[in-house]
Amino acid sequence: MTSVNRKTEIISAAIEVFAEIGYFRATTAQVAERAKISQPYIFKFFASKEALLQAALEASWERIINSFRLVVESASKEQLETDLIEAYEKILASHHNEILLQMQSQTIQEPSIRDVMREGFREVRQIVLTAFREAGIASPEERTLIFLARGMLCNISAALDMPELMEV
Amino acid sequence: MTSVNRKTEIISAAIEVFAEIGYFRATTAQVAERAKISQPYIFKFFASKEALLQAALEASWERIINSFRLVVESASKEQLETDLIEAYEKILASHHNEILLQMQSQTIQEPSIRDVMREGFREVRQIVLTAFREAGIASPEERTLIFLARGMLCNISAALDMPELMEV
DNA sequence: AAATAGTTAGTGATTGATCAATCACAAATC
DNA sequence: GATTTGTGATTGATCAATCACTAACTATTT
Numbered sequence: 004m005t006s007v008n009r010k011t012e013i014i015s016a017a018i019e020v021f022a023e024i025g026y027f028r029a030t031t032a033q034v035a036e037r038a039k040i041s042q043p044y045i046f047k048f049f050a051s052k053e054a055l056l057q058a059a060l061e062a063s064w065e066r067i068i069n070s071f072r073l074v075v076e077s078a079s080k081e082q083l084e085t086d087l088i089e090a091y092e093k094i095l096a097s098h099h100n101e102i103l104l105q106m107q108s109q110t111i112q113e114p115s116i117r118d119v120m121r122e123g124f125r126e127v128r129q130i131v132l133t134a135f136r137e138a139g140i141a142s143p144e145e146r147t148l149i150f151l152a153r154g155m156l157c158n159i160s161a162a163l164d165m166p167e168l169m170e171v
Numbered sequence: 172m173t174s175v176n177r178k179t180e181i182i183s184a185a186i187e188v189f190a191e192i193g194y195f196r197a198t199t200a201q202v203a204e205r206a207k208i209s210q211p212y213i214f215k216f217f218a219s220k221e222a223l224l225q226a227a228l229e230a231s232w233e234r235i236i237n238s239f240r241l242v243v244e245s246a247s248k249e250q251l252e253t254d255l256i257e258a259y260e261k262i263l264a265s266h267h268n269e270i271l272l273q274m275q276s277q278t279i280q281e282p283s284i285r286d287v288m289r290e291g292f293r294e295v296r297q298i299v300l301t302a303f304r305e306a307g308i309a310s311p312e313e314r315t316l317i318f319l320a321r322g323m324l325c326n327i328s329a330a331l332d333m334p335e336l337m338e339v
Numbered sequence: 340a341a342a343t344a345g346t347t348a349g350t351g352a353t354t355g356a357t358c359a360a361t362c363a364c365a366a367a368t369c
Numbered sequence: 370g371a372t373t374t375g376t377g378a379t380t381g382a383t384c385a386a387t388c389a390c391t392a393a394c395t396a397t398t399t
Contacts (some may be wrong), residue, residue: 006347025279027195030384041350046386106278109330110271111193121331128336144339151336152320159323162277163289168296168319171312174373198358209376214360 010048013038017059022100026056026107057115060108063101064123070094071130080138087131091154095161102158178216181206185227190268194224194275225283228276231269232291238262239298248306252318255299259322263329270326
């Protein structure tokens with residue numbers, strides 16, 4: 004097992020455990036158990052529990068950003084927005100825990116966590132806004148706002164299992 | 172000091188402490204200190220820390236719901252949506268902690284907390300949807316979805332101190 | 340092929356601190 | 370004297386992080 008693979012495994016385990024139990028309530032022992040390693044071994048890869056959360060959040064943002072970049076590169080101007088929505092819904096379905104962890108982290112006050120969250124939102128917004136502009140969509144700022152807003156309500160709809168929130 | 176006032180004070184203290192520190196990390200001793208009572212005394216009013224969170228959430232939803240009902244009763248049809256937005260922004264400015272606590276609770280898995288959150292969203296959505304319908308607004312379901320979605324992005328914008336998320 | 344040395348992978352045991360909740364009790368008020 | 374209001378002390382459980390240690394693997398020399 005290479006070191007980088009082991010690190011990835013720990014991050015995956017942390018995403019699951021933090022999302023299911025809540026970051027502050029979850030224990031590093033639970034993460035270790037999920038990753039099938041000993042509890043102290045986590046600290047060979049991450050300086051602290053908070054550093055592990057940070058790494059988990061970076062991984063989750065990267066997935067969204069990579070997915071959106073792919074869509075922007077390949078989608079037609081007419082399909083751009085619907086393809087972005089579809090890409091996000093796929094992530095929400097396949098990596099629900101990463102979204103739950105992001106939702107949690109929106110209210111975590113630690114500076115390092117706040118920074119990751121802000122940078123994630125900033126970058127996603129920039130990708131969408133630039134793509135909308137280059138596609139010649141009218142009122143790109145307003146449309147970007149609505150796109151992000153629908154995404155956030157979609158998260159809540161999924162987290163609380165309230166599909167009616169997204170029904171028209 | 173009447174029992175009901177004391178209870179209200181504890182709830183106010185809990186909202187502050189839970190919002191600032193995070194529900195799972197915050198301690199009942201911190202809530203007690205904020206309420207200027209002893210830590211055990213909390214448990215004369217609330218059976219558990221979770222019951223206290225539940226009461227805090229109920230209070231926060233009630234504020235929003237009462238405010239929206241007032242707007243719906245008095246606003247003109249043309250001003251309805253802007254007045255609702257204004258009412259929500261006022262709450263967000265004056266009771267930021269209540270919104271932060273709601274955001275946290277969107278991902279807390281305990282059944283009693285989930286139930287409070289679902290009921291809160293359900294009721295707010297119903298009030299807005301009914302008001303939009305009765306005001307003769309076109310596509311009331313779609314407009315309600317957008318209204319709620321913008322509200323959720325507004326929460327995040329405030330929580331992360333990212334005003335650019337709401338700029339057009 | 341065998342021995343040696345060095346590096347990487349991984350764990351058991353511990354610790355100091357922390358916390359929700361209980362209980363017995365005191366003080367104030369009615 | 371009885372009810373209400375309120376607290377000190379305690380407890381059993383829990384946790385992040387550290388430390389000392391072992392096992393396994395790799396490379397080099399003999």
